[in-house]
Amino acid sequence: RRTTTMRAVGLLLLLVYSSCWLAAAARSTLRRSHASPRAVIRAPATTPSSREYAPVGAVTPPREGDFVDRFCRATNDLCRKSVVAPVRAAVTIREAAQPGTPSPFLEKALSPPEVPGVSRPAWFVVAASVPTALVWYGYYKFSVEEELFWDELLREGRATGCGGYGTLFPFVYAILLGGALTLAGVEQGSEVIEAGSLWILAGQVNLYRRVNDLCQQRGSGQPPLHAWWALLPPPLDVVVGLRQVHFLAKFWAGERGEPWGGDLLAEEWFPFISAPRFTLSEFVRTPSMWFWFTKGVADFDWSSLRDDAPPTQQPSQIGQHDAEES
Secondary structure: OOOHHHHHHHHHHHHHHHHHHHHHHHHHHHHHHOOOOOOOOOOOOOOOOOOOHHHHHHHOOOOOOOOOHHHHHHHHHHHHHOOOOHHHEEEEEEEEEEEEEOOOOOHHHHHHOOOOOOOOOOHHHHHHHHOOOOHHHHHHHHHHHHHHHHHHHHHHHHOOHHHHHHHHHHHHHHHHHHHHHHHOOOOOOOHHHHHHHEEEEEEHHHHHHHHHHHHHHHOOOOOOOHHHHOOOOOHHHHHHHHHHHHHHHHHHHHHOOOOOOOOOHHHHHHHHHHHOOOOOOHHHHHHHOOOHHHOOOOOOHHHHOOOOOOOOOOEEEEEEEEOOOO
C-alpha cells in the first residue's frame, strides 16, 4: 500500500539521519581530542553574562512536589542512558570555550552544546541544514534543548524542558518502533508514530515558551513568539520556527558577550524573522515584512484583517499593541 511505502521511506530516511548524526558526533570527538581538556557541565567563570550560574555540584535535587522538574530530569536521564557512550561523550554539555569570541563556521557547526548556549543565527542554521537535507537541523534541535535544560538547572535549580535527549529521542524511538510495527502489519504502529509526533510538537511549543521567557529576562518587552503557532500548518509553523532561531541566537550572543554581526537572512531578506511580535492578521496585511523585494509595498487596508486595538495606536505598526487573535 502507498501508506506503508511512504512510512518505509520515512523509516529509511530516519536511519540515514541517525547515521549522519553519529558521523558528525564522531568528527566532533576527533576535533575535541586535540584541544585542551575542559571540565564538562560546569558554570562558566569568565562569561560576561550578568546572570548567575551555580556550580554543577550545587545543582539542587528536585523540590518536593515539583513533578515538572522531576519528570524533565528523569526523561532526560533515561534517554541519555539509551545512547551509546561514544555519542554521549561527543555531545556532552561543556562550558563555553572562549566567551566573547565568535567561532568559525565548521567549529560552531560541530560544537557540542555549551553553557551559555552557542549563538546560531538563522543564516547559519539554514546554511548548515540545507546542504545536509536537514540532518544538521536535528543536531541543532538537540543542542538548543540541551543548552536550555542545563541553563535552567544551573541558574534556577529546576528544569521545565526535557533537554536534547528527552525531547528528541522519544520522538526518534517512536518513529522507529512505529515504522517497524507498520512494516510488520501491526495496526497500532501508526498510533505509535502519531504519539511521537505529538511529543515533538509539544516540545516545540514548550521551546518557544522558554525562548520568550529568556527574551523577557533581558528586558525586551513583549515576548517575540506566539508559542501556539507551532500548531499551525506550514508555512506558518516555519515562520515562528525561524523567529525562534533568530531571537535565541541574539539572546545567547548577549549572554556570551559576543558582538552581534547581523543576520542578512533574518534582517534583510526575510524581515518577518526579526520583526517585533506581530499577529497573524498583521503578518497577512503587512507585505513590507515578507521579503526583501516587498519592503516598499504599502500595508493592505483590509478592515476584515484588522486587530482590535486602542484608538491611539496604529494597527499597521508591528509590535505596537497587545491584541491577540482568538
